[in-house]
Amino acid sequence: GAVVSQHPSWVICKSGTSVKIECRSLDFQATTMFWYRQFPKQSLMLMATSNEGSKATYEQGVEKDKFLINHASLTLSTLTVTSAHPEDSSFYICSARDNQRDHNEQFFGPGTRLTVL
Amino acid sequence: GQNIDQPTEMTATEGAIVQINCTYQTSGFNGLFWYQQHAGEAPTFLSYNVLDGLEEKGRFSSFLSRSKGYSYLLLKELQMKDSASYLCAVMDSNYQLIWGAGTKLIIKP
Numbered sequence: 089g090a091v092v093s094q095h096p097s098w099v100i101c102k103s104g105t106s107v108k109i110e111c112r113s114l115d116f117q118a119t120t121m122f123w124y125r126q127f128p129k130q131s132l133m134l135m136a137t138s139n140e141g142s143k144a145t146y147e148q149g150v151e152k153d154k155f156l157i158n159h160a161s162l163t164l165s166t167l168t169v170t171s172a173h174p175e176d177s178s179f180y181i182c183s184a185r186d187n188q189r190d191h192n193e194q195f196f197g198p199g200t201r202l203t204v205l
Numbered sequence: 206g207q208n209i210d211q212p213t214e215m216t217a218t219e220g221a222i223v224q225i226n227c228t229y230q231t232s233g234f235n236g237l238f239w240y241q242q243h244a245g246e247a248p249t250f251l252s253y254n255v256l257d258g259l260e261e262k263g264r265f266s267s268f269l270s271r272s273k274g275y276s277y278l279l280l281k282e283l284q285m286k287d288s289a290s291y292l293c294a295v296m297d298s299n300y301q302l303i304w305g306a307g308t309k310l311i312i313k314p
Contacts, residue, residue: 196247
């Protein structure tokens, strides 16, 4: 149990285009999902916390107008990178918190590798 | 500020034992997690400690001392597939995970 999927697994796009990444909890409900970014050889950087039915909470330095987050249901959160630029190329990982578990464990999706040309 | 420290890189021999340390300073404490991350993949959960002591799970064990702000991950009978980064993360008072930079573990034959 506690499987999280992400789609797409990888995407290559031209500079200036927008890219949408989906994160789904497949066998549990997640009122809270998290979006991370990871550059090569660096640790996970939390970008935002996505709450079902309300606005996402963004970390300092993350532009909310550039990284649009929508958590429309208890099993789906989406991250849209608007007007992507080469510096946005990174590994984007989502995680979902299973509130039914005792220690609020986060389960990670497989990640989406974004390359902006 | 909040801080998680762990060694950047460690090297060990196949079949041996290795201990990866993690020290932390956070706003509140709701548990400490260890995750394994292979290159190009997302992290996978290894262990969770919220009380002092040792949690054993197969070849992997994790220890916590809250008074010292210290944890370690112990890997026994190392296998080549254990070559990965090991991430220490602390859940703070807001139930947010604070991540260490990760320890890259290199296993040699």
